[in-house]
Amino acid sequence: MNENSFNVVFTTFLFLLALLPAVYLRYLPFHTILTPKVRRHLLRGYAVIFFAELVISLLLFFFGVLSYSFYTFKSFYIFCGFLPYFLLNLCLIRPYVAQHIFILGMQFILSATVSTVSILLVLIFTGESAFFDYFSSYCALNLTIYLTILPIVRPFFEQIFLRFSTISTDRFWVYICPLPLLMLIHDIYFSASAKILAVRHLFPRLLLLVSGVLIALTAWRGLEYILRQAATTERNLMLLTRINSIGEYTRTLQDKQARLAIVRHDLRHNAQMLADLISRGEEDAAMQLVKSMNAQIDATRVEHFAGNPLIDAALSVYVRQARQKDIAVEIKVDIPASFTAEVDLSLVLCNLFENAIHAEEDEPPSQRAIRILSRTKGASLFFSIENRTSAPVPLNADGLPESKDCLPDHGHGTRSLLLFAEKYGAEFFTKQKDGWFSVLLHVPAVERMER
Structure with missing residues (x-):
């Protein structure tokens, strides 16, 4: 050489x-x-x-x-x-x-x-x-x-x-x-x-380049079409979930109305019994009757969490589910009575709340807790949902929790949040600190609607 x-x-x-x-x-x-x-x-x-x-x-x-x-x-x-x-x-x-x-x-x-x-x-x-x-x-x-x-x-x-x-x-x-x-x-x-x-081979190489560009465009446009179709299907599934939630909320109201009718029917008899017990000096029995009447009245009370009916319905359904699983729930919500994004935000809330409930099922019963906070500042809405976690939460490429494939309809919460952020120009991020995992959402311009 x-x-x-x-x-x-x-x-x-x-x-x-x-x-x-x-x-x-x-x-x-x-x-x-x-x-x-x-x-x-x-x-x-x-x-x-x-x-x-x-x-x-x-x-x-x-x-x-x-x-x-x-x-x-x-x-x-x-x-x-x-x-x-x-x-x-x-x-x-x-x-x-x-x-x-x-x-x-x-x-x-x-x-x-x-x-x-x-x-x-x-x-x-x-x-x-x-x-x-x-x-x-x-x-x-x-x-x-x-x-x-x-x-x-x-x-x-x-x-x-x-x-x-x-x-x-x-x-x-x-x-x-x-x-x-x-x-x-x-x-x-x-x-x-x-x-x-x-x-x-200059001409074939030019055709190779053109073919490569066309394949790249085909792949990109094809995936965008699949994403739009998935978004439509996703929204339909979320709407179906929302309808089921409203149905459950309606049945809860009907049950409380039925209880209220019974309380009203028994009120006259309870008042007579109370008067009779007091007249005979049986104060302990009278106090027991008063407590029983209070419990019956409390059972008819409809708990409200937000001034917005859609958000309130979404919260009511999942608060009930959380309490049935011994999960402590704290809610402080300051939100407009009506605004443009209320339907989509209620869908996001349903999915994120459900995800938080599933996450808490893996925690010891004594440590289960969920916090939902929101406030309105000017035209912006700030919203957060937090749940206790004893282990680091794995995140995907979007910075959101990875889906659990073992759960039905897994991944809907994160995808609904992505679609909401894209549609309304919202910003979101997650945070893990002091045993809490938080999803924070900022909607930059909330437009009020006239009812």
């Missing part, structure tokens, strides 16, 4: 370094769902792969096992540049096989485009016969172009899974992931040559 040793080392290092932006793009869609431990393992694995490929490549070059040529680097680019990192992602980021394949295909289309542009720019000054003499310039240019376009393509790779994480899309990815993968295999098949094909 007549090439200068330093040039071989520098070019090989620069070539492998130019592959790392592609590795970053394949990691980016999953980074929010990874634990710190998995992230550390991935970064260490990437470093090990990079330096292992560098050392092994240099050894193969210097011992003459492989020729130091453009074809060798092309083979490295097709196989070594993608396969080890891809397999590492499959092993450590699970279970997202279809998503990994889709991202690999989309990233390869981007990489092929960047590589083609870089080769064409170098060929302008060198020509095909002298191209490999300036291969390090190609590597540097490829890396520069990739880093330049990274901010443009990053939102797609970063959001393609995160934006639609509130809905189940596994089947969608199974169906769509073969498209970019088959294009990847097709391009590799026709690129497996020692020749420089960037000029000859």
Whole structure:
């Protein structure tokens, strides 16, 4: 091998370094769902792969096992540049096989485009016969172009899974992931040559880029459509839940009205008995009768928690459920009697309250508690629901509690909050402190309605 040793080392290092932006793009869609431990393992694995490929490549070059040529680097680019990192992602980021394949295909289309542009720019000054003499310039240019376009393509790779994480899309990815993968295999098949094909395959590479853009748009728009359909279904389910809650609230009122009718019917008899006991000096028996009458009257009392009828109905239903499960409930609600978002907010409240009740079932009976607080300041509404927790609550990519798959209709509380925030421009965040888990909601502009 007549090439200068330093040039071989520098070019090989620069070539492998130019592959790392592609590795970053394949990691980016999953980074929010990874634990710190998995992230550390991935970064260490990437470093090990990079330096292992560098050392092994240099050894193969210097011992003459492989020729130091453009074809060798092309083979490295097709196989070594993608396969080890891809397999590492499959092993450590699970279970997202279809998503990994889709991202690999989309990233390869981007990489092929960047590589083609870089080769064409170098060929302008060198020509095909002298191209490999300036291969390090190609590597540097490829890396520069990739880093330049990274901010443009990053939102797609970063959001393609995160934006639609509130809905189940596994089947969608199974169906769509073969498209970019088959294009990847097709391009590799026709690129497996020692020749420089960037000029000859320029038109197919342009079609490859166009196809990649169309696949990206199809995936994004398709998922948006699925999200809208899921939102519609979600709202229908929430409305059904709300109807059931109102039905239960109505039955409670009817039961109290029936009790009140009995109290009114017995009031005259109880008054006569009380007068008779007092006249005979039986004070203890009279006090027992008074207590019994008070208990009967209290049983007919309808407990109100808010001046808004919809919010009050939602709270009444779930306060009753919480008390049946020995959960202490504290409610201090200052809320307008009527406002534009009252229906949607009552649905969110129903779901979050139900989630809090389910969470408290895992706590010891003596430590179960839920607090609901709200206040209105100017045109803004501040709302919070808190429940006791003895263990850290795992959060998803949106900062909300992860759904419990074992529960029926799991995930509705968090999704309803996301939809409400998007519709009304509301802000929310969660907090875990001093044994309490809190969901806080700020609705910036609450418009009053005339009744």
